[in-house]
Amino acid sequence: MASCKHCGAPLPANINKCHYCGTRNDVDLHARQPYVVAKTVTNRICPHCDIPLQTIKLTLEDNVFIERCKTCFGLFFDRGEIEAVLHSSVSNVYAINLEHIDTINKDRYLKPHKIRYIKCPQCRRLMNRVNFGQRSGVVVDQCIVDGIWLDNGELIHLLEWKKAGGQLLHEQTAKAKEKPEKYHARxxxxxxxxxxxxxxxxxxxxxxxxxxxxxxxxxxxxxxx
The missing domain is CATH 1.20.5 (Single alpha-helices involved in coiled-coils or other helix-helix interfaces)
Structure with missing residues (x-):
């Protein structure tokens, strides 16, 4: 469980604002992903706070540059960058733990969320809501042209999902769906x-x-x- 960077109090899953001191915490990157602020202001706009996003340099296997809101700590990824972060952060997963995958989702979404469509930070058009991967429980906001937006806490959710074998399950399911199509094609x-x-x-x-x-x-x- 994450803890508040200001007072050290525990932060429940999917919560970034401390109930004790009121501090907002970057639960996705703080003490989890090595990064530096590469650019303090960009032309991309936070869909929640309506302020310019920062450019963050993640020092992984390969440097990945993403955008982050300094207020709500939401993250914007260009196409393929989420997959790169997941690949660099979690590796060597050979087993699927369905019980753990379900537990992750239950812990993070105990209360129903109001559905809201938000604008792409780049083109400012409304984005689509897409379930990321098989049973990940994370509904991301996706612009088919520019990239994907994650609210604060959703990246760590995806990392835990992959550790539990979620991405492996997604890949196996995709392959199973391809087999009947290939059979009929032959x-x-x-x-x-x-x-x-x-x-x-x-x-x-x-x-x-x-x-x-x-x-x-x-x-x-x-x-x-």
């Missing part, structure tokens, strides 16, 4: 009904051939009398 078009453009023509040919054979048989039988 089948001859006549072996399954979907996509068989000549099925109707083949049925007509069979009907004509049967009718011709029947006429021939009748003529042979009655021709002998």
């Amino acid at each position: 089948l001859p078009r006549s072996s399954y009904s979907g996509g068989n453009d000549n099925l109707g023509d083949n049925q007509c040919d069979i009907t004509v051939n049967l009718a011709t054979a029947l006429i021939w048989l009748v003529s042979k039988v009655f021709g002998n009398y």
Whole structure:
């Protein structure tokens, strides 16, 4: 459990404001991810606080530059940057703990959240709400062009989800869905009904051939009398 950087009081899951001293805490990066402020002001705007975001340099395997709000501590990732952070921060996960994954989600979302669509920090268009990965429990705000916004606390949630095997589960589920599609793609078009453009023509040919054979048989039988 995280603790308040000001008074040391414990912070419940998904809570960044200390109930004792009122200090807002950066639970995603403070004492968890090595970083420096690379740029104090950018042209990207926080969708909650409506102020310019900072550029943060994460010193991981490869340097990753993301944007952060200095007030609410929300994070904005360009495309592919969340995956890079997850890969660098959590590795060598070979088992899936479904019980732990469910526990993470229950602890962080004990109360229902009001759904709110927010603007992209870059293009200022409303973003889509997308569930990140299989059973992650984190509904991220995604701009299909510019990137993904995470509220404070959601990055640490994703890190815990990956440690519990959540990303491994997501990858296995995606592969399982691909197999039936690949199987049908290899089948001859006549072996399954979907996509068989000549099925109707083949049925007509069979009907004509049967009718011709029947006429021939009748003529042979009655021709002998």
